[in-house]
Amino acid sequence: MLAKKGIQITQLYPSLVSIETIYDYSNLSGISIKNVSVRANIDGKKYLTSGDMLFTQKGLSGPAIIDMSSYIVKFQDLKTDTSSNHKNLTYKGKNLEISIDFMPDISKNQLEDIIFDSSKKALKTKLSAYLPERMLKFLFEKYEDKDINNIKKEEKEKLLNILKNYKIAIKNFSNIKSAIVTKGGVSLNQISPSTIQFKNIQNLYFAGECLDIDALTGGYNLQIAFSTVYLAGNNAKL
Numbered sequence: 001m002l003a004k005k006g007i008q009i010t011q012l013y014p015s016l017v018s019i020e021t022i023y024d025y026s027n028l029s030g031i032s033i034k035n036v037s038v039r040a041n042i043d044g045k046k047y048l049t050s051g052d053m054l055f056t057q058k059g060l061s062g063p064a065i066i067d068m069s070s071y072i073v074k075f076q077d078l079k080t081d082t083s084s085n086h087k088n089l090t091y092k093g094k095n096l097e098i099s100i101d102f103m104p105d106i107s108k109n110q111l112e113d114i115i116f117d118s119s120k121k122a123l124k125t126k127l128s129a130y131l132p133e134r135m136l137k138f139l140f141e142k143y144e145d146k147d148i149n150n151i152k153k154e155e156k157e158k159l160l161n162i163l164k165n166y167k168i169a170i171k172n173f174s175n176i177k178s179a180i181v182t183k184g185g186v187s188l189n190q191i192s193p194s195t196i197q198f199k200n201i202q203n204l205y206f207a208g209e210c211l212d213i214d215a216l217t218g219g220y221n222l223q224i225a226f227s228t229v230y231l232a233g234n235n236a237k238l
């Protein structure tokens with residue numbers, strides 16, 4: 001409706017959403033991992049988030065993942081189903097990749113000492129204090145019967161990277177119905193920042209999520225809504 005009135009609306013994306021993965025992780029569904037780091041390197045820019053993550057039926061969720069969605073969702077090609085009034089925005093898959101450090105508080109050298117400690121203990125026993133057993137079983141299935149102290153240097157590096165640089169290809173992002181916030185909205189260059197009034201139409205104010213402002217999790221989106229509506233309320237002339 002606003003676009004038809006000549007009001008500029010930027011591209012809309014669902015933000016703070018779960019990620020659907022190409023690989024089927026449904027066997028791990030329900031496993032939650034505390035305090036991971038998530039990285040993405042896209043078009044020469046680096047993004048980093050941290051916090052807990054969760055495996056779901058379709059892929060990944062949890063604070064570290066949904067925060068990352070806020071940075072990278074815009075790199076997907078948008079396919080808009082205009083017949084349904086913007087209720088069914090979906091994405092066609094430009095494949096993106098994230099990398100997960102399951103143990104960001106432990107350096108690669110420290111991890112090397114933990115894993116290759118020359119004891120005969122199983123890998124999953126050595127790491128049992130750090131990750132859930134089901135997760136370790138999944139990650140290190142192919143090493144179950146191997147004497148890991150006698151593997152080649154490159155193989156050791158691969159093994160460390162499973163924990164420090166685990167790559168996951170993205171298939172899609174959850175749709176706008178399940179998004180915590182919408183990225184995009186009424187373009188800010190048409191809004192006076194001190195009054196939040198639309199510059200070209202007197203007494204027209206936009207506040208909250210319909211503006212092209214959004215943030216990571218942590219209360220910032222509510223703060224945006226409260227602050228902008230406060231300005232609109234104070235400046236509106238009745």
Ligand SMILES: Cc1cc2nc3c(=O)[nH]c(=O)nc-3n(C[C@H](O)[C@H](O)[C@H](O)COP(=O)(O)OP(=O)(O)OC[C@H]3O[C@@H](n4cnc5c(N)ncnc54)[C@H](O)[C@@H]3O)c2cc1C
Nearest residue numbers: 179180181182207208209210217218219220221222223225
């Ligand atoms: C599950 C969930 C969890 C969230 N958690 C957090 C959080 O922890 N911290 C945080 O900062 N943010 C969080 N958010 C985001 C935050 O809630 C929103 O950014 C914020 O509420 C936006 O405020 P708003 O007033 O702009 O929009 P809304 O809160 O969406 O309010 C818009 C209102 O307009 C009404 N409306 C819509 N169309 C019409 C119409 N045609 N006529 C009349 N009324 C209409 C709607 O019913 C609604 O009440 C969360 C969002 C979700 C969905």
